[in-house]
Amino acid sequence: MTPAHSHAATPPHSLRIAFIAEIFPSKSETWVHHEIDALKRMGCTVQVFATHAKPENIPSELIHFVALTTYLPELCAEWRSCFKTLSEPSLLKPVLAGLIGDCSGVRRRAQVIRDLFYVSILTPAISHFQPDILYSHFAGTRSNIALFYSLISKVPFVIKLHAGDIFNRVALFRLKSANAASMLTISGYNINFIRSHYPDVNASCFEQHACGILLPEFPFQPVYAVHGMPMILAVGRLVRMKGFDVLLRASRILLDEGFQHRVVIIGDGPEWPRLERLRSRLNLDEVVDLKGYVSPTGVRTELSTATVFALPAVWDSAAKTQDGIPVSLMEAMALGVLVVSTTTSGIPELIQDGVSGLLAGPNDPAALAQKIRFGCEIGGVARLEMLRMARKKVEADHDAEKLTAQLLNIFEGITCAG
DSSP states (O other): OOOSOOOOOOOTTOOEEEEEESSSSOSSOHHHHHHHHHHHHTTOEEEEEESSOOOSSOOGGGGGGGGGEEEGGGOOOOHHHHHHHHTOHHHHHHHHHHHHHSOOSHHHHHHHHHHHHHHHHHHHHHHHHOOSEEEEESSSHHHHHHHHHHHHHOOOEEEEEOSHHHHTTOTTHHHHHHHOSEEEESOHHHHHHHHHHOTTSOGGGEEEOOOOBOGGGSOOOOOOSOOSSOEEEEESOSSGGGOHHHHHHHHHHHHHTTOOOEEEEEBOSTTHHHHHHHHHHTTOTTTEEEEEOOOHHHHHHHHTTOSEEEEOOOOBTTTTBOOOSOHHHHHHHHHTOEEEEESOTTGGGTOOBTTTBEEEOTTOHHHHHHHHHHHHHOOHHHHHHHHHHHHHHHHHHOBHHHHHHHHHHHHHHHHHHO
16 A cells, blocks of 8 residues: 655755654653754644654643644544555565564564554554655654555655664664665764674664754853852753762762752653652752753753753663763753763763863762862863863754754755655
């Protein structure tokens, strides 16, 4: 079953792009929002197809995305059409082969089967949109849907991989990389990881394409000197790989050394109870503030008051994953807040220790405490030079507008070649 859609030459900047999403708009995936807005400004028509229901309590600055989104739970699928989609040989044969030879574990196989039903429900809506290209961030469910729809429609698809979808091999990884028009990922570290861990996947087909931020929203306003009690700000989902427990232990070390400070952690997630217990056990209830979710505008306000921004990323041995290159670090660097992070994953590709920020080894509270204290105490010309280098790095490599223009060039090259 091939949707009625012609792939004749597309006029510049008039592509029809189908974004595949799960929860949308998301509280954390700011780079996706930036890409969509930028692509629309560049003349593209964008429609998002989300597997989850419309979120509740959408921040006002994200509410406009609802009009661009088709939510799978709201679709009334015709079951006859669903079964027709699922019985397509162009879909069924490669996916069944992939389930046998490129999909480990009962959970991943169940996910693939579920996603087959997802795509069967979404197919009429996607076909009605008539996309020139399908695009998904992350190589799990979203890319499954992009792959499956592409197999039955021949519409090309592009996947951008980030972190967990690299470090934990996803289902049908070989099938996706063999069929995708382009495989992108956010760091050179990721490409080297694929090369060393997945010899059956052609790492040379992966292209580095960074995440970025909207620089006009982050004007450079460096603080040259520290006045009053230092405030250490951290932002991120409360999961183990962010290393916020290491930050709490570093805070205890700093207090024991007589270094008075405050810690503010913005974000929510499954680690909240454990962090609360650790905070109490370390007698940090009056020092560490777990603020929960704060809107992007609120985060920028908090950044303007921070002495240093800390993100002590670690390898999560339980989940066997780690962070990529966190966008929150880019935001702090762009604004002129001194950043302290770790040598985990691709972070050294963003931060050069002692030049554009400070890096400690992962899971080392004492080293992190030392870097944070240095970051709070350094001032004058040395501080300003570090902040200027950080801003320069973000401007050069993580400008969302430039990156989206590059992405659009990739899309146009694919559609013209097709």
